[in-house]
Amino acid sequence: MIVTLIVACEIGFWVLLAAGVTFRYLLKMPRTGLALLLCEPLLEVVLLVVTAVDLKNGADPSWKHGLAALYIGYTVGHGHRTVKWLDGHAAHRLGGGPKPAGPPRYGMARARHEGSVWLGTLLAAAVATGLLQLAVWYVGDPGRTTSLESWQATAWRAAGIHGLIALSYAIWPKKGPADRSPEPSAPHGARKTREREGARR
Template sequence: MIVQLIVACEILFWVFLGAGLAARYLLRRPTLGAALLVGAPLVDVVLLVATTIDLRGGAEATASHGLAAAYIGFSVAFGHSIIRWADARFAHRFAGGPAPVRPPRHGSARAIREWREFGKAAVAWGIACGLLLAAIAMVGDPARTAALSDWIRTLTVVLGIWGVIALSYTLFPARPKAAERRT
């Protein structure tokens, strides 16, 4: 059931995002658009409550419960930048806004961007691991929460790999290709 709820929450996130941007730019109703955009993060609350109810009801923690925590962490940490990214493109396409700025591809600007994204990943890791630890404590039975401990290890490895990649952009910055340097 939790996997289906995660899928439904992801779909609802994009529905609220699309409806909010459509209301803002196509219908020219910015207040309605803002109200709909607020619905996107509220989807995470629904997932958190459902997962808590499921675990409190005696369910054994599975990888799905860990995925729910990871999804919530990602959504909280990256959700605002995803909404900002979509808003810039929607405004450009439908409201005559300026063209979205492309992210830097080379040099120190790229390294700074990679570290900023790593910072968001660290926030997502912190939120997800905090939720996982809270669930482990709430259940209070290590036999029923082994899958959640596995998720903490997995998320930590992923964050470590992300950090190594960000560090590589600092130590070995990408250089523009010859054709890009001439323009």
């Protein structure tokens, strides 16, 4: 049931996004569209309540409950970014607004962007860990909460890997076209010398 609800929440997330931008830009009903977009957090509340009820009714904590916590954490950490991205593109394509600027591609600007995205992953891991810890305390039986604790480690492992990837952009910043200087050309005299040597061969 929990897995089905996670899938339903994911589908509902995109359905509400599509409905929100449709009302805002196609039907010219910005308040209704905003109300639909603000309903997004209700999906996570429903998932959280159902997960807690499932545990209260005697269900053994399992990977399903851990996955639900990670899904809620991801939505908290990155959901706003997804909504902003889709709303910006909808405003451009449907509402005649300016084309949204993409993320920086080069240099330290790209490194700062990647660091900002990583902070969202860090928040997601913190939220998931907090929810899982509440579930551990709620169950109150160390012998039944091993799977929940393993999901806590999974959340921080993912955040650590993402952090290393983001750090690589700061250590080895990607160079833009303007930073790639052409190879210095050989002096005129050196070119003549090479041409004469080539002619002798």
